[in-house]
Amino acid sequence: MKVIIIDDEPLARSIVKEYLQLYKEIDIVAECGDGFEGMKAIVQHEPALIFLDVQMPKINGFEMLELIENPPAVIFTTAFDEFAIKAFELNATDYLLKPFSKERFNKAVQKYLNTSSIPASQPVIETAAQSPGQQNRIVVKDGSKIKIIPVNQIHYLEAADDYVKIVTAEGQFLKKRTMSFFEQSLGVHQFVRIHRSYIVNTQLITRIEVYEKDSHLVLLNTGAKLQVSKSGYSKLKDILEI
Amino acid sequence: MNTPFTARKNLVIAGIVYWAIISIVYSIILTGTLKNFSLTTAQVIIDTIISNILVTASCVLILNNMRYYLPRQEKYWYVLTVSLGLSGICFLIAKGVLWIIFNDDPHYLQSFSQSTGIRYGISFLLIGCFSMMSLLWYTQEEQKTMSERKADAERLAKDAELFKLRQQLQPHFLFNSLNSISALTGTQPEKARHMIQQLSDFLRGTLKKDDQQWSTLEEEIQYLRLYLDIEKVRFGHRLQTEIIYTDEVLLLKLPSLLLQPVVENAIKFGLYDTTGEILIKLEATKENNYLKIMVQNPFDPETSQPLKGTGFGLSSIQRRLFLLFARQDLLKTHKNQANFITVILIPQIK
Numbered sequence: 001m002k003v004i005i006i007d008d009e010p011l012a013r014s015i016v017k018e019y020l021q022l023y024k025e026i027d028i029v030a031e032c033g034d035g036f037e038g039m040k041a042i043v044q045h046e047p048a049l050i051f052l053d054v055q056m057p058k059i060n061g062f063e064m065l066e067l068i069e070n071p072p073a074v075i076f077t078t079a080f081d082e083f084a085i086k087a088f089e090l091n092a093t094d095y096l097l098k099p100f101s102k103e104r105f106n107k108a109v110q111k112y113l114n115t116s117s118i119p120a121s122q123p124v125i126e127t128a129a130q131s132p133g134q135q136n137r138i139v140v141k142d143g144s145k146i147k148i149i150p151v152n153q154i155h156y157l158e159a160a161d162d163y164v165k166i167v168t169a170e171g172q173f174l175k176k177r178t179m180s181f182f183e184q185s186l187g188v189h190q191f192v193r194i195h196r197s198y199i200v201n202t203q204l205i206t207r208i209e210v211y212e213k214d215s216h217l218v219l220l221n222t223g224a225k226l227q228v229s230k231s232g233y234s235k236l237k238d239i240l241e242i
Numbered sequence: 243m244n245t246p247f248t249a250r251k252n253l254v255i256a257g258i259v260y261w262a263i264i265s266i267v268y269s270i271i272l273t274g275t276l277k278n279f280s281l282t283t284a285q286v287i288i289d290t291i292i293s294n295i296l297v298t299a300s301c302v303l304i305l306n307n308m309r310y311y312l313p314r315q316e317k318y319w320y321v322l323t324v325s326l327g328l329s330g331i332c333f334l335i336a337k338g339v340l341w342i343i344f345n346d347d348p349h350y351l352q353s354f355s356q357s358t359g360i361r362y363g364i365s366f367l368l369i370g371c372f373s374m375m376s377l378l379w380y381t382q383e384e385q386k387t388m389s390e391r392k393a394d395a396e397r398l399a400k401d402a403e404l405f406k407l408r409q410q411l412q413p414h415f416l417f418n419s420l421n422s423i424s425a426l427t428g429t430q431p432e433k434a435r436h437m438i439q440q441l442s443d444f445l446r447g448t449l450k451k452d453d454q455q456w457s458t459l460e461e462e463i464q465y466l467r468l469y470l471d472i473e474k475v476r477f478g479h480r481l482q483t484e485i486i487y488t489d490e491v492l493l494l495k496l497p498s499l500l501l502q503p504v505v506e507n508a509i510k511f512g513l514y515d516t517t518g519e520i521l522i523k524l525e526a527t528k529e530n531n532y533l534k535i536m537v538q539n540p541f542d543p544e545t546s547q548p549l550k551g552t553g554f555g556l557s558s559i560q561r562r563l564f565l566l567f568a569r570q571d572l573l574k575t576h577k578n579q580a581n582f583i584t585v586i587l588i589p590q591i592k
Binding site: 008009010011012014015018033034036037055056057058079080097098099100 | 413423426477515517542
């Protein structure tokens with residue numbers, strides 16, 4: 001059985017490695033020091049289980065998981081316990097708080113071994129990027145590269161079938177998410193859902209024009225024009241206090 | 243608990259009830275008294291209404307006045323004087339108005355003069371009672387808000403204290419260090435023991451000093467080295483540090499435990515924003531009458547957030563410097579191509 005350990009602290013990886021020696025059937029195929037490496041290794045080796053730290057360079061553990069199509073089973077290892085609830089929302093197999101004992105570790109592995117006989121159905125990771133302190137950016141895949149978009153650089157979001165198109169000065173990026181997910185997570189950042197298909201960065205609005213009887217248009221300082229629905233207009237009025 | 247607004251509403255209701263009662267009492271007394279002078283019913287009613295409106299106006303005046311000015315010393319004398327004055331004014335106005343209305347009835351005017359004492363006495367009693375009531379009410383209200391404010395202040399102080407304690411313990415750093423020690427005990431017990439030693443010294447340093455104290459740069463650097471050594475065990479080869487200073491700055495003074503959080507911030511920023519090896523550089527120099535400390539960490543200009551202000555880690559340092567020196571310009575940050583630089587100036591007070 002293939003396993004990958006992802007943690008930015010070498011000693012934290014070594015203790016997982018040491019505890020895993022007990023399991024003859026487990027084969028550690030890679031050890032990674034950050035989310036980028038971790039993602040590559042997962043795509044390459046397709047492990048059954050990963051041990052994942054949350055706080056890591058560049059992209060955190062949750063953000064890394066978001067970028068993977070069919071993520072493996074995950075046991076989180078971290079010193080932050082405010083992440084625990086989130087980890088279980090992600091259907092993590094278990095959550096180990098550092099420093100953890102061998103007994104606790106074995107319990108987590110056993111939990112995985114017991115559940116893995118049943119084909120695990122991974123739910124859509126809806127709330128992943130909302131780890132505390134990390135809500136101010138969105139991580140997307142841009143071809144083979146990973147792009148980190150600070151939220152304040154987003155002009156607007158547009159619905160595109162199963163994806164959401166993120167429009168920035170540097171171009172457009174697709175992310176497999178729902179509009180309502182972004183409506184919720186970006187609500188704190190001056191973003192408003194003005195239409196079934198649009199969420200706009202209100203900081204960039206320069207004008208609001210009447211379009212048809214019940215609808216309006218917003219003009220952004222980037223030149224973009226977006227349609228505003230009736231309910232969107234009233235939300236916009238609330239936020240902009242007009 | 244009542245908010246000031248609803249409390250005031252209660253007071254107004256109480257005032258209205260009081261007013262209704264005194265009106266009735268006043269009317270009865272006045273009617274009874276004036277009957278003896280055999281006045282017409284119309285005259286009694288008009289007289290009662292006018293006298294009552296004046297007393298009520300005086301009560302409203304007192305109520306509003308005490309809202310803005312509550313006497314603290316000699317308050318009973320205040321109530322007495324105000325009541326005497328106001329009832330005098332009420333009496334004079336009532337007299338003026340009633341004399342204009344009934345100036346063609348000499349019998350009424352005579353009765354009025356004869357009832358002067360009783361009129362004045364009743365007004366005085368009613369107004370006096372009402373002022374006493376308002377005074378007690380407002381005093382009680384004031385005490386209530388004062389004790390609320392005191393409780394608020396105490397709660398805030400406690401929160402701040404707790405926050406400080408939590409900061410001192412640095413749970414994230416502590417748990418990760420303990421995890422590293424746990425890993426070392428299996429493979430390199432000697433190293434584990436050494437790290438326990440360092441961690442203990444570091445924690446002792448945190449507990450020993452309080453942030454009102456001053457240390458020499460030498461002490462602070464020693465303490466910083468402990469911290470850096472632990473971080474180096476955690477992050478391995480990724481973390482490189484360089485501390486540059488000359489002998490002349492070692493004895494300069496700075497607030498205790500000021501450097502470590504600045505460096506911690508630099509390490510966090512450097513380590514989590516890049517994936518390669520990072521160099522954290524600290525340089526201490528003397529400039530005019532200041533100890534100048536520069537801390538530098540690499541960052542990735544492509545993915546890094548455009549920094550607003552100084553970031554959370556540094557804002558508490560800025561706050562501390564402000565509390566100590568009353569200056570906002572002692573901590574500054576800037577960045578060049580690949581490095582983020584924090585500069586702190588510490589005035590040297592002789």
